[in-house]
Amino acid sequence: MKDTDMYIPTYQDMLDAHERIRPHIRRTPVRTSDYLNELTGAELFFKCENFQEPGAFKVRGATNAVFGLSEDQAAKGVATHSSGNHASCLSYAAMLRGIPCNVVMPHTAPQAKKDTVRRYGGKITECEPSTSSREATFAKVQEETGGDFVHPYNDPRVIAGQGTCSKELIEQTDGLDMVVAPIGGGGMISGTCLTLATLAPETKVIAAEPEQADDAYRSFKAGHIIADDAPKTVADGLLVPLKDLTWHFVKNHVSDILTASDPEIVDAMKLTWKHLRVVMEPSSAVPLATILKNPNVFKGKRVGVIITGGNVDLDRLPWMKG
Amino acid sequence: MKDTDMYIPTYQDMLDAHERIRPHIRRTPVRTSDYLNELTGAELFFKCENFQEPGAFKVRGATNAVFGLSEDQAAKGVATHSSGNHASCLSYAAMLRGIPCNVVMPHTAPQAKKDTVRRYGGKITECEPSTSSREATFAKVQEETGGDFVHPYNDPRVIAGQGTCSKELIEQTDGLDMVVAPIGGGGMISGTCLTLATLAPETKVIAAEPEQADDAYRSFKAGHIIADDAPKTVADGLLVPLKDLTWHFVKNHVSDILTASDPEIVDAMKLTWKHLRVVMEPSSAVPLATILKNPNVFKGKRVGVIITGGNVDLDRLPWMKG
Structure with missing residues (x-):
């Protein structure tokens, strides 16, 4: 792929972004749960971006x-x-x-x-x-x-901004083996790659995607962008396709993309609500769903998990249906 | 009332309790919401005891x-x-x-x-x-x-332990005009009184109680303990009556007891889930319900609010009924 048309944000851009936005955003807390650690055999550090005032890392x-x-x-x-x-x-x-x-x-x-x-x-x-x-x-x-x-994700300023989340996460923990974040258009994952490639190059970046909107997974395996035709999943924040800038980061820095089914996503969402006691969107539950599904990948590891958002219709929770 | 039969825990007991339990409990975060501040005209500091591993201040x-x-x-x-x-x-x-x-x-x-x-x-x-x-x-x-x-609340060791919550809350904020906490048997309120009477004597303690289980309110007004006969409210953590030890603190240190109806409690619960994005029990929503109901009491004030617990049946949320 030729990158000639696009500006790839740098680590310095991310550092500048953090200085710029610090007065306006929250340094969100990292939550842990002994119960979820026991359940997964991993040590999980949940970065609560759902606690941003408008409820999302964006x-x-x-x-x-x-x-x-x-x-x-x-x-x-x-x-x-x-x-x-x-x-x-x-x-x-x-x-x-x-x-x-x-x-x-x-x-x-x-x-x-x-x-x-x-x-x-x-x-x-x-x-x-x-x-x-x-x-x-x-x-x-x-x-x-x-x-x-301002594009939702295919914009260097946006990616540099999203990268500040992983900077805080690394500062708030004592080293991580991997960070798992949901992937839709790839803005958060790209920012995570941008930051960790320099700040913690030994920390793997794993993207988590709904099976029913697995265009990034298929792109990753195929080596070129594949867009889904009108995907449908409970994780409705992850429907959009990769674009050139986010594909650059996914292709070059992501270790793996793991997927989970909608029922697995809903189960993981309920587990988090119950044991972390935070309100998060279905999209934010995809990482835990993939961790539960692939215990051998995560067992014994220190794993950062980004809870990307908490805007959900309380009158239409996914487990209310049916 | 004669206090001869009971040991009233002291501020030093609370300090000792904090040293004793510190390795075993979480120093829970304090959350704020610009939206809820605007809505109430107050500056609210929510102490998230629902984030304790077993999900409650207890x-x-x-x-x-x-x-x-x-x-x-x-x-x-x-x-x-x-x-x-x-x-x-x-x-x-x-x-x-x-x-x-x-x-x-x-x-x-x-x-x-x-x-x-x-x-x-x-x-x-x-x-x-x-x-x-x-x-x-x-x-x-x-x-x-x-x-x-170990009595759930009428025990000096328990009250001294609950008092550590307000100690942290004061350390985490820059002075508060008042602290509002739910009242059932009175363990949390008593611990709050115990701590604030010495650490922040200018900070008022306000108890929040469901209208449908308002035995503490009626006791407070009458000057002696009144117990309800089988009260029923959505705030099912607040059904038990005051006992001699907790009555001692309520009688001597609480500034006021405010009440809210069950629908008001459920509304406040949803508001908190939506804007703070934390999972909490109906009992924990009573303080916000009373704040919304009595805007003139709280307007312009810095108010600590104790979110006492987050154990709730996700399949039977109160707004699912009916």
Whole structure:
């Protein structure tokens, strides 16, 4: 693959990002559970990014992008298309700086997601739930507002921001054998690779993916990006495909990608709620599900696990169904 | 009231308890939420005792009692009657020291509670769900085992242990105007009073109680202990009445007792799950429910809130009913 068109963020970019965003994000705690350690035979360190104010690690990358803008650009604000945590985290970051944030979102997106974006002052422009409508709508919004496009993951500022999470995790623990994080578009995994390659090169990075949206797994095995056609999984934060920048990190730095089925993900989610007593999204349970499924990979190891987000509809928990 | 028969734990007892239990408990984090601060107009500091390994503050008092036993007494173990967090926390503490723990519990207690006690090595003797059966069964168990009786709350060792929670909370914050904690039997509130009376005498202690089990509120207003006859509330950790030792602290040190209805408690529970993203019991939501109900009491104040426990049946959440 040629990387000529893209800027690959560096370790220094991540360090700069951490200085930039430190006043605006939380240094989230690391939780442990004797019970889950016994169950897995590993020593697990859960980094609670669900405890960020807007409930997801994505506030790191969003804040880095927003606070890195020049005054001129900042006056025009930022824009993105997302119906997930990136939309609310970018709105939140823009609110902190006091600049506009425009979000293009399908009109079919859950009301709760729209409400959160609006609570943080984000302006929503609705589109049809199709790629063509989204792209046309977004182009129009960007032209009208001049807002800086902050992609949910395929953006060096975003990846550098997400990398600050692993920096804290390493600082908060005494060395880790591996770090496991969920993979969707690959922003968190890329940031993790970026940071650990320099800060803790002996620490392996393992990506965890839902079986029912295993495009990254298949890309990893095939050696080129494969995108799923409309995947469906309970881990609805992980539906999007890799892009060139995140593929660069996955291809070059990820040790392995492990997958888990939806029932395994839901079981792991309940286990975490019960024994860590934290509220997290199904997407955040994929790492523990893969750890439980592959005990020999993790037994006896010190394993960092990134709990990526905690925004979940309490009236529609996955185990309420059926 | 004459206090001649009882030993009132001192501030030094609490300090000794903290030294004794420190290796065995967690220094739980304090969480904040910009959203909940805006909603209440107060600055709220949530002390997450639900993050103790067995999921409740009661591990503090239980560990203090267990690790304070002489070797001779420890060999005979401990005993209690409880079907709640005290039973599992005492079993957990006894497991840590490697001594027997006998628990008398009605055969009607939820299977999950029995499973937890047994997981920690506690031995359950079942009784009928009546006071007379419980007392007779407990007397028999204690006679047979010689186990030291650790009352769930009316025990100076337990109160001194619970007081360590507020010591940490004060250390973790820069001064508080008030601390709000739920009140059932009064163990946590008594420990809070014990600690704050010396460490932060300007910090008020407010007890929060379910309207449907408001025996402490009525006792406080009447000036003597009133016990409810079989109260029923979603906050099922707060059903038991005050006893002489906890009444001593309530009567002399508590600034006020505020109450909230069951629907208000459930709303506050959901709000906390959603915005703090922690799993907590209905009992632990009573403080926030009273804060939301009495905004003028708390507006502009720095308020410590003790999240007492996080053991909840995920398949029977209160908002699933109906």
